[in-house]
Amino acid sequence: MHLLSTRFRYGALVIAAYFMGPGGSEQRVYSPAVDFTRQSHETLGVTVFALVFVRLLWRSMDTAPEDPPMKPWMRYSGKLVHMVLYGLLIVTPISAIVGAWLEGHPLTLWGFGNIGPMLSPAHGLGLSLADLHTTLGNIILWVAGLHAVAALFHHFFLRDSVLVSMVPGRWRQGDL
Numbered sequence: 001m002h003l004l005s006t007r008f009r010y011g012a013l014v015i016a017a018y019f020m021g022p023g024g025s026e027q028r029v030y031s032p033a034v035d036f037t038r039q040s041h042e043t044l045g046v047t048v049f050a051l052v053f054v055r056l057l058w059r060s061m062d063t064a065p066e067d068p069p070m071k072p073w074m075r076y077s078g079k080l081v082h083m084v085l086y087g088l089l090i091v092t093p094i095s096a097i098v099g100a101w102l103e104g105h106p107l108t109l110w111g112f113g114n115i116g117p118m119l120s121p122a123h124g125l126g127l128s129l130a131d132l133h134t135t136l137g138n139i140i141l142w143v144a145g146l147h148a149v150a151a152l153f154h155h156f157f158l159r160d161s162v163l164v165s166m167v168p169g170r171w172r173q174g175d176l
Contacts, residue, residue, distance in 0.1 A: 010051060011144060014089070017044035018137055026127065030105055042096070043110045049093040052086060068161040070154075078162075081147050088143065092136040099129030 020041040022034040029038060067075055097107055101117035103126030108114055154162035 010048065010055070010089075013044055013048050013051070014140060014144070017041055017048060018141060020044060021134075021137065023134070026103060026130070029130075035108075039108045039110060042108055045093045045096060046107070046109060048089060052089045056086065065165060068165055070158075070160065070162065078150075081143060081150075084143055085140070085147070088136055088140045092133060092140060095129045095133040095136060099126045099133055102126030102129065 017040075020037055022029045022037045022041065028034065067078075070078075097116075098119065100107060101119040102122045104117055104121045104123070106114035106116045151163040151166060154160050155164070
């Protein structure tokens with residue numbers, strides 16, 4: 001399967017990471033009662049972070065599929081949303097990692113144990129970054145959701161091939 005047609009997998013990882021986020025106060029997030037949830041959230045987040053760079057590297061070496069015909073403002077909007085999503089998928093995990101380290105907490109990943117903290121404590125800044133991380137996570141879901149709604153609009157109302165161009169190759173044969 002073409003690596004660029006894996007957006008559904010990335011989306012599933014992002015949604016899983018979002019719902020595995022323990023949320024709440026620092027005491028709640030770092031309490032033993034939510035260790036599994038936090039570790040799952042952090043592992044999924046770092047996985048998405050790494051895969052974004054793999055995807056961008058692949059995209060830089062592979063030819064991008066040709067855009068379906070559409071109005072220039074729609075093409076520009078789609079490219080802008082992609083740039084925003086990539087930016088969010090990079091900045092959101094960075095805000096979490098740096099925030100946790102500034103709060104004095106390690107990053108806990110499945111199979112890797114505790115990593116860090118690798119920064120000198122600055123608790124207030126760490127808490128601010130944790131809040132920013134939560135906000136950015138919410139924004140990712142809203143932007144991705146609106147992007148999905150736009151794809152459905154293209155498919156059902158404009159009846160063009162935008163949605164079909166996003167679907168993995170083996171599904172393109174039939175009608176969606």
